Amino acid sequence: MKQNILWLCLCWWSTFALAQNTVSGTILQQNNKSVEGLVVHLLRSPDSALVKSELTDTEGRFVFERIKTGEYRLAIAQMGYEAYKSASFSVDGADITLPAIALRETSVELSGVTVTAKVPFIERKIDRTVVNVDALISNAGTNALEVLEKAPGVAVDMDGDIRLKGKSGVMVFVDDKPTYLSSADLANYLRSLPSGSLDKIEIMPNPPAKYDAAGNAGVINIRLKKTVTKGFSGGVSLSYGQGHYHRTNNSFNFNYRINKVNFFGSAAYSQNNTYQDLTIWRDYFTETGAPLSGFVQQSYIKKQFKSANVKLGLDYYLNAKSTVGFVLNGFDNPSLVTTTNNATVSDALGAPVSLIEAVTPADKRWQNGTANVNYTYKMNDKGRELSANADYIGYTSTLDQTLTNTVFSPAKEYVGQSILDSDLPAEIYIRTLKADYTHPLPGDAKLEAGAKTSWVNTDNTANFFDVLDNVATPNYEFSNRFQYRENINAAYVNYNKSWGRWGVQSGLRFENTNLEGDQLGNVVVADSSFKRTYNSLFPTFFASYNLDSAGIHQLGLSLGRRINRPDYQSLNPFTYPMDRFTIYGGNPFLQPTFSNNVELSHTWNNAITTTLSYSYTKDVISETIEQGSNIFYSRPGNFGKSISYGISVNAVLKPTTWWTIQCYTEVMNNRFESLIYGQVLDTAGFYIYIGPNNQFQINQRWSAELSGNYQSRMPYGQFSLIPVWSARAGVACKILKDKGTVKLNVNDLFYTNQPGGAIHSLANSTARWLSYLDTRVITLSFSYRFSRGESLRARKSGGSETEQSRVGT
DSSP states (O other): HHHHHHHHHHOOOOOBBEEEEEEEEEETTSOOOTTTTTTEHHHHHHEEEEEEEEETTTSSEEEEEEEEEEEEEEEEOOOOOEEEEEEEEOEESOOOOOOEEEOOSOOOOOOTTOOOOOOOOOEETTEEEEEEEGGGGGGTTTTTTOOOOOOEEEEEEETTEEEEETTTOEEETTTTTTOOHHHHHHHHHHHHHHHEEEEEEEEEESOOTTOOOOSSTEEEEEEEOOOOEEEEEEEEEEEEESSSEEEEEEEEEEEETTTTTEEEEEEEEEEEEEEEEEEEEEEETTTOOEEEEEEEEEEEEEEEEEEEEEEEEEEEEEESSSSEEEEEEEEEEEEEEEEEEEEEEOTTSSSSEEEEEEEEEEEEEEHHHHHHHEEEEEESSSSSSEEEEEEEEEEEEEEEEEEEEEOOTTTTTTEEEEEEEEOOOOEEEEEEEEEEEEEETTTTEEEEEEEEEEEEEEEEEEEEEEEEETTTEEEETTTTEEEEEEEEEOOOOOEEETTTEEEEEEEEEEEEEEEEEEEOOSSSOOOOEEEEEEEEEEEEEEEEEEETOOOEEEEEEEEEEEEEOOOOOGGGGOOOEEEEEEEEEOOOTTTOOOEEHHHHHHHEEETTEEEEEEEEEEEEEEEEEEETTEEEEEHHHHHHHEEEEEEEEEEEEETTEEEEEEEEEEEEEEEEEEEETEEEEEEEEEEEEEEEEEEEEEESSEEEEEEEEOOOOEEEETEEEEEEEEEEEEEEEEETTTTTEEEEEEEETTTTTOOOEEEOOOEEEEEEEEEEOOOOOEEEEEEEEEEESBBBOOOOOOOOSSSSGGGGO
């Protein structure tokens, strides 16, 4: 209770705020008529770096809010008008209203006119870091998961699990919608999204109260491209990559506005073929520590992924204040993963006892369909707005898998064989309702409030059969059916204000969680069920302060409380085998993870940001390993507590006009304390991550990139990860009057991004592993953008911000 009272006091403490001002103006045609939906760019002077873009309203007005002290200029490049760039002006502590800007119309298509400001790779805002995907040449022709690997503070392991500043429990959104997927299925989904369909990535270690509280490490929001012009416009991206296996990622998006109707959509198709060459070493000991036996397994895992994604939407402008929208999207992701294992079991002296060969083809099909209805009502021209969203999401999957184990003697004589067939269908249905209200207040302040409710129903069936002489017999040890229902009700309020050199944003979110699960038994295993209800408060607080009137030095503070709920499938108590020596299972006793996070930052000259961070997490959900009878059991569990603290630096430097260096570095200490299956876990240690990126502007058409990353040895729950590093390079050329771009890049030049590690706190055993992945890939890509029309504002749709990230199949 004392902790909650303290959080509430911090949440509503609002005596600090940011030295930020408002820059506004009006755009007119030559006949003095206003221009609606025009994109106005605010550039930093004199380097012309893009600071922010806004669109004009029905009266041609634009407003840039929370602009720091400094020198700026405006730029406009709009089809149907001559390009415009203003003289430099100063922002120095007072709101600015610029003189009206009259644009000259032109009958010639402005095919060669573009804003020459180079979009930075990284942008910092008060509550998030924004990554512009197209700013890196090496992102071309890749997929969303590979793009995330290059984002500052984000790490992706060989299984596709995502960490943020060394912490697990990251919630991934796409266009402000949760993905509702378990970590494995989320990784496969992100592999299916071509980088050409991505616009920005928003990284929020401590999201504001408007976002769901799920994700103890924070939220990563992936924004897809959506063109915003009247008339017909869009873009296409094509790529081909070659590693050991080939891959291709292709996407298309369009927007068509006619009268009161705006149609938009996108389509993507990808094939990603890759492999993992995994070696596992396990050693077993007696109670006194004497060698007992050994195990070495080499696994070659060939992965073949295909994906087709489609999205279609419509916005209908009822009048100047009301808009209703409809969005349909879905995907079809078939995959075939074939695992070939060769294992050797040895005695205490290391002599082979038996040889095992195992082949496991897994044929999976994962499909999704989503429908969204949204409504927006603009109460006035000052930003007072009410919006509502309703979502219906359905997932279905089928998985056919056969595990064939063949045992040989050390002399390779046949001993025996076992075959286990499985059929694993799954269904997940999600419904959400959400409403948000925004109310501007006098004195550059704003109040936001909203509510959301969601219902989730899942049904997972596992049918296993022992096959002998082509006769299948039900295996009741592994067969099961698990049904899960969940309802979350939430409400929030958020307030922000700026004055002088100060600025503040504070919020409070309440969430009520109700869940129940039923594991339906069989002739061998009895039924079981569980039911829980809990309520939680989640305060957030952000503040920043300019130390000088020129805005050279700026301080920032961020506080927040988060939750990480178990994946739906993780609560299923039944187990299933990966091979004879490794068993996977769920855990119905999983508790939600709660974390308290603090960040203090200093920014110098909008170029170098240094951040101190601290996080205390209770009941961390992570993979745990238990050893028994020479079998490793892998299941999700709760670690007692985790403490993480450290420092990170993000710097953007320009040694010359043609060379830009962006470098992110973090030094963090992770500590995990828990009791796991009777074994004491107390691991701690520092790790270092360095991610430099060099961008070279050779001339107006040609550019190049040289970048890489290094991560030292890292403690991570029950595991410790070995150091890894990689380098990548690329070159780009603009063609077709700058509407098209050709890019060539090579990832992992020296083939060094090969992960491995060790497992700790195991009963009478040790274990380690090493993987070789298909990471050295050369990719050729082509992108082209077309536009015939005028700009309009893109609307946000969707209210299901969290549920999709927790689906498991």
